Amino acid sequence: MVVHTAAQPSHDLAASRPFDDFDVNAVGTLNLLEAARHHVPETGFVHMSTNKVYGDRPNTIPLKELDLRWEYDDPAYEDGIGEHFPIDQSKHSLFGASKVAADIMVQEYGRYFGMKTCCLRGGCLTGPHHSGVELHGFLSYLIKCNLQGKLYRIYGYKGKQVRDNIHSVDVARFIAAFWENPRSGEVYNLGGGRKNSCSILEAFERISALSGKKMVTEYVDKNREGDHICYISDLRKMKAHYPSWSISQSLEDIFGAIYESWQERL
Template sequence: MKKLLVTGSSGLIGSEVCVHFAAAGWEIHGLDNNQRAVFFGPQGDTRWNQSRLAEQLGPLFIHHELDLRDRSGILNLLKELKPDAIVHTAAQPSHDRAAAIPFDDFDTNAVGTLNLLEAVRQACPESPFVHMSTNKVYGDRPNTIDLVELETRWDYADPEYANGIKESFSIDQSKHSLFGASKVAADVMVQEYGRYFNIPTCCLRGGCLTGPNHSGVELHGFLSYLVKCNLEGREYKVFGYKGKQVRDNIHSHDVASFIEAFINKPRIAEVYNIGGGRDNSCSIWEAFKIAEKFTGKQQVYTYVDENRIGDHICYISDLSKMREHYPNWNITVSLEETIRQIVEATKARLA
């Protein structure tokens, strides 16, 4: 039986990958120490998801309570397991939080990734390594693209970006936030271990990755947190850009499906912008309307004129390269269906 190591296995993408590959007959080794509860407090706790995986997957799921910053622990685990593939989703995931905990952020995102890569090089260099990077590696440079203001959203005025932002977009001369910078370090290191040591690696520069198992908090998890606020009648803060800032949202199932496609046919040191593309894009105001449609409740919100540091005004992923390299993969879950699932799952958790 093939073995898959998933870091951040109790998180949104990590747990989706666990379920997806277990269904394909893999033995799943999940590495998670609930660090989100440390970063975000009780509302970020993911133990419920760990319990769900243990119950749903049974003996196919083996949990490892280990911190990525434990270099010797990571190396020993990789040497013991010698997994057939590694999916690295563990991270400190918040722009805003990173500024308050810069060493924890960098040690988790950059050094933790290096610890894992070096362990892979020593223990199983032939195993595909998939890294969940972020579109924040581009910093705020996407904000230099000419935009047009529409009634409910911003959009690209430059026809070159009609399908979104490509992987060739520059990461230089921009403000990243400390989170973006630590993720750049990890992203480049994953590419370098691929090229330098000929390890099959890829960086998935995610837009808004979401789904019904997301533990959204104010500083991370846009749609999940928005829905939670709606259902609880809690105030949602809209930060700047007239609430017309745009994100492309991809369901965690479609992310897991792409990861499977890459692992089945790996390449060396690849980079992909993975998001929902134009069809699954929405502004905050547009997201309010879709959520209200499924909850039947008016969204409570306040507007804060100051935008978040390094935040994107309009970000849509160009999926052309992904579709060219893996023509059997595509987006299968629409934005409306994604939000409907988040509403139903959040209702169940709040019941």
Template sequence: MKILVTGSSGLIGSEVVNYFAQRNHDVIGIDNNMRADFFGPDGDTRWNQKRLESSYINFTHFEIDIRNRNQVLQFIENQKPDVIVHTAAQPSHDLAAKRPFDDFDVNALGTFNLLESCRQFCLESPFIHLSTNKVYGDAPNTIQLKELETRWDFNDDNFINGISENFTIDQSKHSVFGASKLSADIMVQEYGRYFGMYTACLRGGCLTGPNHSGVELHGFLSYLIKTNLNGKLYKVFGYQGKQVRDNIHSYDVATFIDYFIQNPRKGEVYNIGGGKENSISILEAFKLVSSISGKEMKYEYLNQNREGDHICYYSDLTKIKEHFPMWKITKDIPTVFKEIIENWDKRK
């Protein structure tokens, strides 16, 4: 197969390149290193691009800007990929509010450019879109919660397994980022339902892994671990540091994408994360990273939470496991931490 990966130098994109290139597929990646523009030198992903180019002769990088409609149309017409895995995005809440045009142009219009190009030139090719749990806005914060010693948790039996795909996406504060990603999410669903394309929206929890260029504005675990290793100060934004996220290793996302390609469906939505078992709060993450690195976590607490931020969120994996029973989470939280620590040490 010829597999196109957008955002191929990023966390999920590079993992998808690794996964399919190692299985002898032809992989073409498009990435113009917008993360360096968004986040400065710490967000630069050229190191990852070079790593992929030197590792796989069946991987080809293209410097394409998904906001450029004519460029995308021409590229898809020429390449006619068998699969499109769309991971490119502007990923930060805070940055979206400061640069709303760039955020919407990348997240919403860029996705639309790819979708329409796929419809015109490779209609039968599965289109897998990396969406986000932020499409639910801050509505998860309306669920009754209980405060435990180190975390918040749901105090409602309807959410004992977490947030499902049927949870409301309406009448809530999404952040500008969440709204642009929701725009893309709805369009990907519509191209599946209206045009009969094989599409999937993967509403990720905390996507993580060793190849993440984590920065304060994006990349929870990667940035937290880097801060600990470098002895820097980490800022906790509200909720007593007990806010909870479910974390999924980028490899486990790639394996699910493979299962979907083998048995594609039309206009589907899946919450993909670590689930309740792979959930962790900031305070718990501090304790775990210190136990592995041997370094004390330095942090300061700011009483103001981020706009639209979730207090507690973990994915209900019931639907995704029903549709794809062979797929499973293979990397637990301690394994994820150890891999990220090892990779940051290498990159120093």
């Protein structure tokens, strides 16, 4: 089994180093696909793609504003965003564009060469060993700031932006399920789904209840470029293709695990 998780994962770095970004994310993926095709063509190939392949188009879904979060105002998205959502004609960042190139190439090696490839379009992948930083690793960084009493900056959308969070154990469990029963040229939106979704404001409440500490925050009235307002992965295709798989780690489990880990590490 080849599990390809190497990447240049930063949007901001990509803009300042477009050739490096494309070399690592797109050409690096092509290198691995070609190596696999020549040496282990029967072997399953899982690629960590990203929900950023959808660019900022998820922001065109009608939304309603609730007290603590944005929510889809279209019943078609009650279960979240599915794999048929369009990936082009939206703003991706250069990082998102290089990941689109890799994603399409991985699908093509499945369709054209019949290899057992799959793209996992990740939402927020996290877990106790995540070392989040301000621009990357939302919950991990937020919980670390809470424990340290460090300033957490909210960038736009009133702090009501929503992400779905999945524990790394559930990511690994899905990869294992694919390994046991691989398919060809597949794409899955891999996130925590609706039940594991939370906004920044909701995350503040959860961690403060757990730690007993108030968040120290500052609001910046400008959202990050192309940032999703509300992103929830629709997990129905994953569950239909792999019925033995489901989310085993709830949002509460994830908060608890990250909180305990930072307590030990800090």
